[in-house]
Amino acid sequence: MIYRRLQTTSWVVLLLLLSLAVQAQRPSSARRQRRLQAIEADTLTDTRRGPYTVVVTAGGGLSYYSTHLGVPAAIEQTRLSRFGTPSSLRVMWYPDHRLRVGLETGWTTMYSYRGQVAGENTHVYVSAVPILVVFSMPLGWLTGTDRSIARRMAITAGTGLYVNHSRLDYLGTVMTNTNSLGWMAAASYTYPIGRRFRIAGELKWFDAVAVENAAFTAELQLVWRAFSW
Amino acid sequence: MKPVIYSLLGLLLVASLSCRKTYEALVPYDFTNLPGSGQFGTAVRAVTNGVYTVSNGASEFGDQVALKWTYLHNGADTSYYLSVFTGKDAAYFNLEGTSQTDSLVLGGYWRKLVNDQIGLAQLTLRVKHQGKLQLYKGQLAPGDTMVIDGLYGDKNSKLSHPITLTYNRPLNSRPFSIMAHRSGGRTSDLLPASENSVEIIKLASRLGATGIEVDVRYTKDGVPILYHDNTLNLRLIQKNGLMGPVEDYTYQQLSTFVRLINGEKIPTLEEALETVVNNTALNFVWLDTKYIGPMDKVQAIQQKYRQKALQAGRDLRIIIGLPSTEAVDSYKALANKENTPILCELDTALTRSLGARIWAPRWTLGPQTAEVQAMKAAGLTVFVWTLDEPEFIREFIGQNQFDGILSNYSPVVAFYHYTEQP
Numbered sequence: 304m305i306y307r308r309l310q311t312t313s314w315v316v317l318l319l320l321l322s323l324a325v326q327a328q329r330p331s332s333a334r335r336q337r338r339l340q341a342i343e344a345d346t347l348t349d350t351r352r353g354p355y356t357v358v359v360t361a362g363g364g365l366s367y368y369s370t371h372l373g374v375p376a377a378i379e380q381t382r383l384s385r386f387g388t389p390s391s392l393r394v395m396w397y398p399d400h401r402l403r404v405g406l407e408t409g410w411t412t413m414y415s416y417r418g419q420v421a422g423e424n425t426h427v428y429v430s431a432v433p434i435l436v437v438f439s440m441p442l443g444w445l446t447g448t449d450r451s452i453a454r455r456m457a458i459t460a461g462t463g464l465y466v467n468h469s470r471l472d473y474l475g476t477v478m479t480n481t482n483s484l485g486w487m488a489a490a491s492y493t494y495p496i497g498r499r500f501r502i503a504g505e506l507k508w509f510d511a512v513a514v515e516n517a518a519f520t521a522e523l524q525l526v527w528r529a530f531s532w
Numbered sequence: 533m534k535p536v537i538y539s540l541l542g543l544l545l546v547a548s549l550s551c552r553k554t555y556e557a558l559v560p561y562d563f564t565n566l567p568g569s570g571q572f573g574t575a576v577r578a579v580t581n582g583v584y585t586v587s588n589g590a591s592e593f594g595d596q597v598a599l600k601w602t603y604l605h606n607g608a609d610t611s612y613y614l615s616v617f618t619g620k621d622a623a624y625f626n627l628e629g630t631s632q633t634d635s636l637v638l639g640g641y642w643r644k645l646v647n648d649q650i651g652l653a654q655l656t657l658r659v660k661h662q663g664k665l666q667l668y669k670g671q672l673a674p675g676d677t678m679v680i681d682g683l684y685g686d687k688n689s690k691l692s693h694p695i696t697l698t699y700n701r702p703l704n705s706r707p708f709s710i711m712a713h714r715s716g717g718r719t720s721d722l723l724p725a726s727e728n729s730v731e732i733i734k735l736a737s738r739l740g741a742t743g744i745e746v747d748v749r750y751t752k753d754g755v756p757i758l759y760h761d762n763t764l765n766l767r768l769i770q771k772n773g774l775m776g777p778v779e780d781y782t783y784q785q786l787s788t789f790v791r792l793i794n795g796e797k798i799p800t801l802e803e804a805l806e807t808v809v810n811n812t813a814l815n816f817v818w819l820d821t822k823y824i825g826p827m828d829k830v831q832a833i834q835q836k837y838r839q840k841a842l843q844a845g846r847d848l849r850i851i852i853g854l855p856s857t858e859a860v861d862s863y864k865a866l867a868n869k870e871n872t873p874i875l876c877e878l879d880t881a882l883t884r885s886l887g888a889r890i891w892a893p894r895w896t897l898g899p900q901t902a903e904v905q906a907m908k909a910a911g912l913t914v915f916v917w918t919l920d921e922p923e924f925i926r927e928f929i930g931q932n933q934f935d936g937i938l939s940n941y942s943p944v945v946a947f948y949h950y951t952e953q954p
Binding site: 371372373374375376377378414415416420425427428429467469471473474475477479480481513514515 | 766772774775777780785791
């Protein structure tokens with residue numbers, strides 16, 4: 304039930320993004336008037352599309368495991384850590400309209416705990432590798448200038464697979480992986496530092512639904528406009 | 533500005549949709565589990581068992597119900613419980629005798645398995661004597677009718693709705709196996725104990741079961757345990773960071789770190805059978821083979837507990853279920869198949885060739901009248917699994933072909949079996 308609900312949420316976010324994109328493509332009446340005037344003034348009607356750009360984003364930062372977790376009652380002297388150092392890699396296609404699409408992967412610690420059971424040390428470590436299809440759009444499009452905050456801010460949402468990794472150290476080591484569907488949502492601010500490079504700060508929510516693992520991350524990212532055509 | 537507003541609205545929508553609704557059905561009654569029967573002695577229990585007509589409360593529980601006493605041994609002590617099986621929404625009552633001395637009063641709860649409805653119940657035993665209703669004191673004169681009435685509540689209220697049950701006829705006494713899936717019932721049905729736990733085994737009789745099916749797997753170090761799924765997951769266990777195949781973990785690791793949804797340990801097969809033999813009145817255990825590999829350890833445990841049951845004077849059948857060709861191969865590979873009763877879920881020819889005494893086809897294959905009759909004519913017992921649809925349960929019981937039904941809803945099977953009129 305929960306799983307279905309979160310899947311629905313992902314789709315609602317996706318539809319919201321799509322509707323915003325469509326909205327953005329539809330000029331207001333004043334804007335439409337100005338555009339018509341510009342087209343009339345232009346003796347050439349340019350039907351070419353573009354430019355298109357492939358943008359690679361890599362980043363890292365800090366994560367905080369932000370949902371419930373359970374530490375077995377049998378463990379004594381428990382030390383629990385909800386923090387981790389995530390990293391992410393995203394490849395996006397920036398078309399000549401507002402909605403961008405791409406793939407994201409990376410790695411993030413979910414949580415870990417240590418303790419003792421009858422004098423024996425124990426350690427459990429849980430992490431996840433997301434493999435997501437992501438959609439992104441800037442808050443501002445065809446409005447303001449390049450310096451407008453709205454044009455530098457973007458929201459991103461995605462859905463796909465999380466490969467959840469678990470490691471247990473107690474009377475031996477057990478390492479297992481479990482796949483889970485899930486989603487993510489993020490908001491970012493990008494600052495240009497060169498013709499092809501930008502830096503960005505991104506706040507992100509990862510949610511691996513079936514295993515009920517969710518983390519909030521804050522990342523510093525390097526954005527590389529790899530090539531355009 | 534508009535995009536910002538849209539984004540904020542979107543985030544609000546996400547936040548509201550992401551709120552997790554938890555479903556639970558917490559038992560609102562604390563059982564005293566007092567040893568002994570108190571005022572509810574053998575004679576009282578005998579006259580209370582039966583099919584009753586429901587007057588007040590029929591809209592909630594149907595127009596007839598079956599009442600049956602069960603018991604649980606705890607060492608030298610025995611506790612008794614009265615179950616009420618209804619024909620509506622897989623509802624049942626679990627009741628125990630209270631310590632009131634001036635009248636025979638039962639306290640407990642009712643529950644509907646098709647949803648999360650649950651509530652308190654308190655019933656008093658009365659008798660209709662010469663047209664007048666009076667408290668039942670342990671004596672029934674000819675012409676008297678047992679009437680059990682009282683109140684039931686729902687999640688948010690104390691006892692507030694009247695219920696009246698009037699004795700109609702005895703329970704159907706035809707031999708029939710009511711087998712509860714996953715040792716008593718599914719965790720997802722919000723039962724008070726987790727599936728495949730020692731606690732649900734103790735509850736199985738009160739849910740109408742006369743036998744149970746348990747799911748057997750091996751740990752990494754070769755300990756047979758009870759666990760249904762092939763992975764540790766949040767459907768069955770409390771969150772602890774451990775995931776993946778249950779066979780990757782040793783018994784000690786599972787025992788230390790893993791708790792089932794209601795807090796129980798994953799039991800070993802030996803712990804489960806020990807409970808069946810020592811604590812319950814169950815007469816059938818179906819060891820479902822969920823593992824792939826050697827069967828010798830399970831066979832040894834089966835033989836050990838068959839002996840224990842014999843020594844305890846119990847009429848208990850412990851059968852290894854063969855649901856797949858891999859399980860059949862494991863059985864065939866056993867060095868000695870003596871004293872190893874099996875149940876085959878595959879076709880009739882294979883069942884006969886293996887020498888199985890029980891054939892158990894899946895219910896979705898239909899009544900299979902010809903095959904069932906042929907197998908029964910050959911002296912085999914025929915069960916059907918895993919049947920949860922009330923209409924089909926009623927139909928299969930009415931057809932009187934199968935010797936038993938395996939179900940997640942044993943209270944429903946119990947209702948249709950006990951109310952069946954031969």
